[in-house]
Amino acid sequence: MRGPHQSRPFQDIVEEARRLLDEGVREISLIAQDLTYYGIDLYGKRRLADLLEALASLPGVGWLRLHYAYPAGFPLEVLDIVREAPAICKYLDLPLQHIADPILRRMRRGLSRARTEALLHTIREKVPGIVLRSTFIVGFPGETEAHFEELLEFLETYRLERVGAFLYSHEEGTHSYAYADDVPPRVKKQRYRRLMTLQQRLSYEWNTQQIGRTVTLLVDERQGDLAIGRTQYDALEVDNLVYVHDPDHRLAVGHFHPVRVVDATEYDLWAEPV
Incomplete structure (x- = not known):
């Protein structure tokens, strides 16, 4: 996705959700490249929390699910709504991409490992039992074995319940195209397999804890x-x-x-x- 963020008008979203619920839809997903940005271009401030309150109060609402909430600038008031509104899934998709500070800076993610970890602690504290999904890129230009090992250590420590991964692809028109694509394809694939093998074990451990619930x-x-x-x-x-x-x-x-x-x-x- 390219180009500036463009928020849909608040009432347009609420009315579309109302129509979908009237048609029998049980689950509504809110999706954006950066969901937490919602409202800034139209209203001069982040209004995701207001939108969630409005949607969660609609008659007949089943589940509301949040996708692609960027961790940089995450509006913490959203967590109170997620915790208190039964209709909002206790599920949050945070695309972290990496955790090693040198790679985060190269990716222009706008936050550090320390700030990422602080946010995760706050989310877990404010919404007990929440499930976190994230995606990571392996083989980004400049990623060393030490950077990758740091990512594995992070996943082992923080045990995100849902994780996906992608191999870095060198594409024209992106800011990373200015970097040398210096991680060999074979190494990218090996790192991908190692990450997903680790996550498979972590996922199984979490799933077995659900038995009996x-x-x-x-x-x-x-x-x-x-x-x-x-x-x-x-x-x-x-x-x-x-x-x-x-x-x-x-x-x-x-x-x-x-x-x-x-x-x-x-x-x-x-x-x-x-």
């Missing part, structure tokens, strides 16, 4: 006697799935149902109807 499931589809859906901690198409053996067809597509987690794999859960 009763969670709310939004059923997305059925395959015969199998109901397949997601918890509030999982975005469509990118996160975990929950599989429920339901031969009596008690769990209807497009509806919320309580289920009890009975088993786990690295990226998915198995549950039973409650």
Whole structure:
């Protein structure tokens, strides 16, 4: 995505959400390249918290999910809304990209490792039980083995529940194109595999901790006697799935149902109807 941020008018978003809810939509995702910027260009200040309050109060609202909230300039008042509003998923997508300070500066991320860690502590403190998703780039120009090891250490320490990774791609028109693409493709791929192997283990450890819990499931589809859906901690198409053996067809597509987690794999859960 290129070009300046452009916020949609506040009331336009609220009215679209109202129409979607009237049509039976159960989950609404707020997505932007930088969701936390919302409102600055139109209203001279960040208005994400105001928007969330308005959306969470709409009749019939199911789940509201936040994607791509940049950590630099994150409006902390949003966390109070997330904690208090039942409709807002206790899930936050923070694209951190890296954690080593020299790489963050090269990426122009606008914050340091220390500030990132302080924000994570605040989020966890203000919204207990929140699930954090992030994405990281491996092989960015100038990334040394030490920088990459620092990223692995960070992931081991902070245990973000949902993590994706990408290999750096040298593209014209980006500010990083001025740097030498100095990490060999073979090294990028090795680092990617190491990162995702670590995250696979961390994901499995988190998933096994869910066994025995009763969670709310939004059923997305059925395959015969199998109901397949997601918890509030999982975005469509990118996160975990929950599989429920339901031969009596008690769990209807497009509806919320309580289920009890009975088993786990690295990226998915198995549950039973409650």
